[in-house]
Amino acid sequence: MSNRKDDHIKYALTYKAPYNSFDDMELIHSSLPQYDLSDIDLSTHFAGRDWEFPFYINAMTGGSSKARSINQKLAQVAESCDLLFVTGSYSAALKNSNDDSYDVRKIAPEVLLGTNIGLDKPVELGLQTVAAMRPLLLQVHLNLMQELLMPEGERTFKTWRSHLTDYASQISVPLILKEVGFGMDIKTVEYGLESGIQTFDISGRGGTSFAYIENERGGNRSYLNNWGQSTVQTLLNLQTLTNQAEILASGGVRNPLDMVKAFVLGAKAVGLSRTILELVERYPAGKVIEIVNGWKEDLRLIMCALNCQNLSELRLVDYLLYGKLSEANR
Numbered sequence: 001m002s003n004r005k006d007d008h009i010k011y012a013l014t015y016k017a018p019y020n021s022f023d024d025m026e027l028i029h030s031s032l033p034q035y036d037l038s039d040i041d042l043s044t045h046f047a048g049r050d051w052e053f054p055f056y057i058n059a060m061t062g063g064s065s066k067a068r069s070i071n072q073k074l075a076q077v078a079e080s081c082d083l084l085f086v087t088g089s090y091s092a093a094l095k096n097s098n099d100d101s102y103d104v105r106k107i108a109p110e111v112l113l114g115t116n117i118g119l120d121k122p123v124e125l126g127l128q129t130v131a132a133m134r135p136l137l138l139q140v141h142l143n144l145m146q147e148l149l150m151p152e153g154e155r156t157f158k159t160w161r162s163h164l165t166d167y168a169s170q171i172s173v174p175l176i177l178k179e180v181g182f183g184m185d186i187k188t189v190e191y192g193l194e195s196g197i198q199t200f201d202i203s204g205r206g207g208t209s210f211a212y213i214e215n216e217r218g219g220n221r222s223y224l225n226n227w228g229q230s231t232v233q234t235l236l237n238l239q240t241l242t243n244q245a246e247i248l249a250s251g252g253v254r255n256p257l258d259m260v261k262a263f264v265l266g267a268k269a270v271g272l273s274r275t276i277l278e279l280v281e282r283y284p285a286g287k288v289i290e291i292v293n294g295w296k297e298d299l300r301l302i303m304c305a306l307n308c309q310n311l312s313e314l315r316l317v318d319y320l321l322y323g324k325l326s327e328a329n330r
């Protein structure tokens with residue numbers, strides 16, 4: 001029997017999203033600069049702490065030997081590049097106490113480590129996860145459509161809202177309420193804020209599609225593969241909340257230009273899954289580290305070309321929307 005986590009990796013890598021909303025957004029550049037390249041500051045703040053760089057390796061895997069080697073490599077890259085690394089959902093280890101696929105500190109003792117769990121899990125399992133992993137933060141994911149499409153998925157959902165209140169009041173590390181690539185809607189963010197959550201990874205459509213993954217795993221509802229809202233549309237929908245909520249963006253982020261577009265729309269940081277998975281599958285860790293460090297230089301370069309010294313100044317950059325984004329936001 002194939003391992004579910006290994007299927008996720010396999011189908012995430014074979015999927016090519018038909019549409020990426022970052023392609024429909026163009027930034028208005030500046031011809032006359034005020035800053036030198038060395039003036040540009042990439043630092044950011046979210047989940048209760050300062051971060052040197054505004055992007056992170058987002059939740060992917062755990063629970064198989066392939067997952068172990070991927071997690072180890074991702075942790076090595078993150079440690080070397082001073083990036084946050086969030087493991088995949090800890091649920092596999094909660095079912096199997098011998099699971100060491102999340103135990104990346106053996107390889108990368110100084111890594112900035114976060115972990116992840118589904119909101120279907122009661123807070124007792126969240127507490128167990130935090131005790132076992134001692135993470136800097138806990139992502140709590142919302143994956144409703146994925147559960148619905150999985151034959152073995154959850155069928156009862158009414159507990160999720162009370163779980164959210166329990167997590168907000170009982171988990172001792174900062175929480176991030178997270179989508180998995182369908183785009184978080186404004187009502188969910190508002191409900192999260194009311195429940196005491198401050199930070200949201202709105203993970204939109206445009207990169208990994210869990211609808212596609214579940215349909216490839218044996219589902220027959222491929223007409224739902226494009227379910228949800230694109231990452232840029234999701235960010236546009238949340239513009240009224242960017243002062244109250246810490247918005248993090250993920251979903252289809254391929255390069256530093258996509259990252260900067262998300263910052264212009266108010267994201268405090270961006271998460272990458274598929275893009276970085278592809279790199280660690282293709283190259284040795286040393287080469288991935290070189291590429292990722294290159295992204296930091298490229299972020300500085302793009303910010304300089306927009307005449308912005310830091311992420312807050314990026315908020316003032318004008319932009320144009322084309323295609324679907326322009327139709328939806330007239």
Ligand code: FNR
Nearest residue numbers: 012059060088089141180203207208251252273274
């Ligand atoms: C994921 N994602 C994910 N999210 C989560 O909250 N918990 C998880 O365990 C996983 N597992 C997982 C496995 C694999 C192989 C991939 C590619 C992704 C979702 C991920 O964190 C992110 O929200 C989406 O993948 C969208 O970002 P990308 O892939 O388009 O950069």
